[in-house]
Amino acid sequence: MRRNSPLVPYLFVLPLICLLAFVFGLSLIRLVEFSFKQVRGIDGPWIGLRNYELVLGQPLFWESVIHNLKLFLTIPVMVMVALVLALLLYERLPGWRIHRTILFLPYILAIPIIAVVMKEMFQFSGPVNAVLTALSLDFMVLDWIGSADVALWTVMGLIVWRETALGVILFLSRLMALDESLIEAARLDGASWRQRAWHVLIPQMRGVIEFFVVISAITMLSAVFAYVYVIGGGRGGPGTATMVIELYIFNALIRTSLPGIAAAVSVLLFAVSLLLIWALFRVRRREEA
Amino acid sequence: MTTTARRSPTGAGMMDRRRLLQAGAGLGALTLTGGLAGRALAQTPTLDMWWWGEQELPGLQAYLDKAIAAFTEAQVTPMLQDTAVVISQFQTAAAAGEPPDLQYLWNGIYHMESVWLGYLAHLDGLMDDGLLAASNHGPLSRFDGHVWRMGWYPLPMPWYYNKDLFDKAGLNADAPPATWDELLAACEALKTAGVEPFGGGVQDGYWAEWYITHGLSQNLDSVGDAVNLFIGDLDFREPRYHQHWVKLQELRDAGFLNKDMASLGLYPGIDLCVNGQLGICSSIGTRLPADAKTTNGRIGCMVLPVFGQGALAGRPVVDMQGMGIAAGSEAKEAAASFLNFLNQPAQLASFWEATGWIPAASGFDDSVITDASVKDLWTRWGKGDPITNITNLMPGQFYEQAAIPTGQNIITAGMSGEEAGELAARVAQEWRDFNPDLVEKYQQWASELSAG
Amino acid sequence: MRLRPLPHLALSIASAIALIPTVFMLVTALKAQEEYQADKTGWPDAFVFDHFRQILFDTPIFLWMANSLILVAGSVGLSLVVACLAAYAIARMEFRGRDAILTVSTALMAVPPVVLIVPLFVLYTRLGLISTYGGAILIYAGLITPFSVYLLVTFFRSLPQELIDAAVMDGATHLQILMRVVLPLSLAPLLTLVIVNALFVWNDLLMAVIFLQDDAKKTVMAGIAVFQGRYNNQIPLTMAGMAVAAAPMLILYLTFQRHFVRGLMAGAVK
Structure with a gap:
């Protein structure tokens, strides 16, 4: 085919369109359709906005939303920890490469694996409490996964532990790409480490920090299923203490025979995720500009 | 993908590791025999069978392989299903018009929903009626005057108590507590002796379900009452219907529950009792052969001590696993004759031999049971006057949003029994709002069950 | 180069936290069941490889x-x-x-x-x-x-x-x-x-x-x-x-x- 035939670009994007249409296209249409139907089996009668009405009127749904929002609290923590660690690594102290290797390790471990390990460590009669007792820190001995007041915080701790690793690598790579002469100039001016970090380095990392924040926000909204599933005993427990939107959808679908309800919540979740992606796009565009 | 794929309380996770390892090793063999049989019997009818149970009853696979090889009227192709999809896989396939001929079925609502959706064929008139009745399918397999499921093997649900710990606390190990006051006294004695008295593990939720099985039924007069409660026709806010939760709160407030109860799963919780670290816990009969061996018969079985006033109070609970035939099967007669075949005395004996557990059918010669503990369990539960497990009547929504959270919240989050009753009543109302199309079916079911 | 104890310490603590679960997983895997029940945090008395043998040879891993x-x-x-x-x-x-x-x-x-x-x-x-x-x-x-x-x-x-x-x-x-x-x-x-x-x-x-x-x-x-x-x-x-x-x-x-x-x-x- 001739290079400048008008068909060429379409041939290039055709496989993409086919793949996405197959996996997402039909599915998303059915999803929207289901959200307006009372589905039994694989279909059901139209019921207008009833599913949305029911969901928005249910305390459990709002509890799930609030838990997702609480998970957003991990984001500033992750940003700060990752920033400090990246800046420290950037100092290239002796042995920094080993630290870099180790600090990224959590991200390599699969969530279903690491959550099982952590769940064991945080058992009431488990190793973490054993160590705390041995150190005479009895006041810190908590029922990490068994108490309704603590369980969500334990999940958040696990999320921070793993997802911060991505932040470290992202931030470090941005630092490595900086113009060395700027930093050298600051160093020669006698600026302390903290001054250099605050006035020279961090201002140039705004883009990557924003990127990490948006990526993390999407994670907190729609990619925490595996964490919660393992730590919350498969049900978002104890009680409903670790129930999140993804698990709400999963339960509606798999466990309570309500595909229509699951579809309605999915549509809501998708809409909110889209907003976040849109925000990401704006961030990137401003970066490029 | 429509339904309660919540797991039966005897879900896959319940297998212990040794059993799983055996199951894994058996897989290769199964594929092989299936393939060979296929070629040899090409002209006979073929039956697809989707089943589950190796997970809770190791040896079932070996038994089935043998039975299939011995069955000459049709070629049966078994597929062991994953726990999470036992129901949804069948329902989706049935909806798409390609169901298996034979399907494994958990009790009660776990198969009744498929009945209401028209996915199952009734077995009366299809199977041999005498054999069907003798399979002890139980009351929850009846609807609209028909029987929709064959009983395959029973699951007695005893409470364990550790006889050594009872001795240590100066209690009579041959006379476990029968009333609630006796239970409180026993717990006090155990606690004084430095033993954690009562509980298990509720982290994965099943303990909370089992507690309702034993506790709520004490204030019911029929299993139909249970349906009426779950769907909101009776009210959990009435004291008798949340008394079991008040009693659980009482145990918590007295400090009788084991302190790691909230972070342990169901089976590790039972292990505590077997290992001599916990006095009394809720268990399941299929575990007993192994647990009796581990403890040299020092595990006793009892029913939950009685506090309630209902007609069902104090009676042993036995759940039942089963098998059915898809409405969309093109070889229903052949499928039925395979089910008949499984109920022949020789097959029942082979079941026992392969699994070390008891098949449901009355035709089974139970004189082969030698272990004293298992024999005792079988005499008092299997052949006693048992009631069925009422949690099999719960809609999935009630199970997930009320049954499990109430128990967990009472144990871990300071919820009171009364608050648990309010939560349950609210969720029952929500279920009605979310499922207007099912209310009628449930009501018909409840009235049939109440009529007996 | 100046000795910088604080950054080193911070990095070391972070690395330790990142590493602990993996170490716990490996150490525990090498412990006997009875030993783990008695002591959940210590180093194994003797390495037990049987668990790995079971995973590798008794499951379809x-x-x-x-x-x-x-x-x-x-x-x-x-x-x-x-x-x-x-x-x-x-x-x-x-x-x-x-x-x-x-x-x-x-x-x-x-x-x-x-x-x-x-x-x-x-x-x-x-x-x-x-x-x-x-x-x-x-x-x-x-x-x-x-x-x-x-x-x-x-x-x-x-x-x-x-x-x-x-x-x-x-x-x-x-x-x-x-x-x-x-x-x-x-x-x-x-x-x-x-x-x-x-x-x-x-x-x-x-x-x-x-x-x-x-x-x-x-x-x-x-x-x-x-x-x-x-x-x-x-x-x-x-x-x-x-x-x-x-x-x-x-x-x-x-x-x-x-x-x-x-x-x-x-x-x-x-």
Whole structure:
């Protein structure tokens, strides 16, 4: 085919369109359709906005939303920890490469694996409490996964532990790409480490920090299923203490025979995720500009 | 993908590791025999069978392989299903018009929903009626005057108590507590002796379900009452219907529950009792052969001590696993004759031999049971006057949003029994709002069950 | 160089925290069951390898790994081809609908996988694709491709126009330009995609459980999920299972960790 035939670009994007249409296209249409139907089996009668009405009127749904929002609290923590660690690594102290290797390790471990390990460590009669007792820190001995007041915080701790690793690598790579002469100039001016970090380095990392924040926000909204599933005993427990939107959808679908309800919540979740992606796009565009 | 794929309380996770390892090793063999049989019997009818149970009853696979090889009227192709999809896989396939001929079925609502959706064929008139009745399918397999499921093997649900710990606390190990006051006294004695008295593990939720099985039924007069409660026709806010939760709160407030109860799963919780670290816990009969061996018969079985006033109070609970035939099967007669075949005395004996557990059918010669503990369990539960497990009547929504959270919240989050009753009543109302199309079916079911 | 105790200390503490769960997993896996019950934190009196022996020889772990490998290779490969072609066209050609395709593709990054289960399950049952490698590979490829397209478009746009102009002068077709000019310059982001996508597919549990129900098709994650169960208290054996399941990615990472990190860095934003 001739290079400048008008068909060429379409041939290039055709496989993409086919793949996405197959996996997402039909599915998303059915999803929207289901959200307006009372589905039994694989279909059901139209019921207008009833599913949305029911969901928005249910305390459990709002509890799930609030838990997702609480998970957003991990984001500033992750940003700060990752920033400090990246800046420290950037100092290239002796042995920094080993630290870099180790600090990224959590991200390599699969969530279903690491959550099982952590769940064991945080058992009431488990190793973490054993160590705390041995150190005479009895006041810190908590029922990490068994108490309704603590369980969500334990999940958040696990999320921070793993997802911060991505932040470290992202931030470090941005630092490595900086113009060395700027930093050298600051160093020669006698600026302390903290001054250099605050006035020279961090201002140039705004883009990557924003990127990490948006990526993390999407994670907190729609990619925490595996964490919660393992730590919350498969049900978002104890009680409903670790129930999140993804698990709400999963339960509606798999466990309570309500595909229509699951579809309605999915549509809501998708809409909110889209907003976040849109925000990401704006961030990137401003970066490029 | 429509339904309660919540797991039966005897879900896959319940297998212990040794059993799983055996199951894994058996897989290769199964594929092989299936393939060979296929070629040899090409002209006979073929039956697809989707089943589950190796997970809770190791040896079932070996038994089935043998039975299939011995069955000459049709070629049966078994597929062991994953726990999470036992129901949804069948329902989706049935909806798409390609169901298996034979399907494994958990009790009660776990198969009744498929009945209401028209996915199952009734077995009366299809199977041999005498054999069907003798399979002890139980009351929850009846609807609209028909029987929709064959009983395959029973699951007695005893409470364990550790006889050594009872001795240590100066209690009579041959006379476990029968009333609630006796239970409180026993717990006090155990606690004084430095033993954690009562509980298990509720982290994965099943303990909370089992507690309702034993506790709520004490204030019911029929299993139909249970349906009426779950769907909101009776009210959990009435004291008798949340008394079991008040009693659980009482145990918590007295400090009788084991302190790691909230972070342990169901089976590790039972292990505590077997290992001599916990006095009394809720268990399941299929575990007993192994647990009796581990403890040299020092595990006793009892029913939950009685506090309630209902007609069902104090009676042993036995759940039942089963098998059915898809409405969309093109070889229903052949499928039925395979089910008949499984109920022949020789097959029942082979079941026992392969699994070390008891098949449901009355035709089974139970004189082969030698272990004293298992024999005792079988005499008092299997052949006693048992009631069925009422949690099999719960809609999935009630199970997930009320049954499990109430128990967990009472144990871990300071919820009171009364608050648990309010939560349950609210969720029952929500279920009605979310499922207007099912209310009628449930009501018909409840009235049939109440009529007996 | 000045001795800097504070930064060293901070990094060491962070590294220790990052490492502890892995160490706990390995140490516990080597402990006897009885010893773990008595002492949950100490070093094993004697290393017990029997748990590893059980995992490796008494479970179909190698079958599970082979299945995971097939899925990773199939879906990551398919996705790369599809994404490279599309990203090249989007980044380097003018055509009607270009922006729309990119917008839609990028928006699909926001679809939580869980919402696709119902419609896809119904579709796959009708098409007979349940428990087939091909069916699962298509789903995984679909899930990872939007991010791949997004990343590659960004990268391809940053390549100097002169290089491509020169190739055009030489009379190269678009496919040739992509193969000979663009891709050789894009090894870093391609490596990023291979790593990120392989991790996603290898680590996924949700789709694996639902779309690969046949025992012979189980993935590592689905296999160990069943293995781990919920009612088990043989923690050392569980930990051995987790360690074996984590091993392939760990070994790959430690062996190629420079490439891992460099690849991820290359893919990172400015």
